[in-house]
Amino acid sequence: MLQTFSSSNFHQICDQLAALDNDLSAIIKAHGYPPMWTRPNTFETLVHIILEQQVSLASALSALNKLRKKTIDLIPENILSLNDEELRACYVSRQKAVYIRALALALANRTLDLESFEKMADDEIRARLTALKGIGNWTTDIYLMFVLQRSDIFPIGDLAAVNALKRAKTLPKDITREALMEITVKWKPNRTVATMILWHYYLSSPLRTKLSRKFI
Known part of the structure; x- marks a missing residue:
């Protein structure tokens, strides 16, 4: 359970x-x-958590707002259409651009399905997320806590x-x-x-x- x-x-x-x-x-x-x-179970939320890695929450939110403005709809397909220069203009570092693109590609290709996580055990979710470049235990922990309200993290x-x-x-x-x-x-x-x-x-x-x- x-x-x-x-x-x-x-x-x-x-x-x-x-x-x-x-x-x-x-x-x-x-x-x-x-x-x-709490946060919604969306691609945008995971992008937000990735942006929060190793920086202040204010800096991460500033980058997220830039991405929102640039893409209008912050979905995987729109992120994949941006080049390196456009991502840098949104305050996304080269390293985090790689991470966000890897996540976007996994969702666009349907090799990752966020909705299915809602009925999945914590360990299985962790295994699937940490298999992606740039998503480690901290990012997974925040996702489990804020998005899925898993109680024992x-x-x-x-x-x-x-x-x-x-x-x-x-x-x-x-x-x-x-x-x-x-x-x-x-x-x-x-x-x-x-x-x-x-x-x-x-x-x-x-x-x-x-x-x-x-x-x-």
């Missing part, structure tokens, strides 16, 4: 996590419930989530990824919502200088 969450149970899950974890409870008491971040490659976790629990800077993942086990099967609480903390506290996400 697929583990998901929705607007109807999001606050209830937040309360359950707060009851389990005093640090998450303190965040909610100080800053309120986090937003339930902790994006270990996300610096904002990791830094918020370290600060919330006063953890050493050099703590290992394995040790961090062990801490998140307590939140199963709701690690996605726990992560949204941590992002909310990151955005609401002095910890935030600017929100940059980096996949590892």
Whole structure:
């Protein structure tokens, strides 16, 4: 059975996590419930997530808006019609242009079907997405969390989530990824919502200088 969450149970899950974890409870008491971040299951959404790799969210949104204006309809066929110069004018780096074209081609050729992911297990979705050039675990995690509302994802490659976790629990800077993942086990099967609480903390506290996400 697929583990998901929705607007109807999001606050209830937040309360359950707060009851389990005093640090998450303190965040909610100080800053309120986090937003339930969602995005539609579209090519444009995946392009947006790719653009967010290793840059600020503002920079990624600026590039996305340029692409929207250039293509009118941001669909695979319209992206494939753009040359390198046109993509660069939309603030898309050469590397990310390769990634976005690979995704567009897979969708245009129907070797990838986003609709079918809605009934597919997380691991299978991850295998199919990470087979594409430029899509790694971080991009897949964000897709699973924001688009499909899969409930048990902790994006270990996300610096904002990791830094918020370290600060919330006063953890050493050099703590290992394995040790961090062990801490998140307590939140199963709701690690996605726990992560949204941590992002909310990151955005609401002095910890935030600017929100940059980096996949590892």
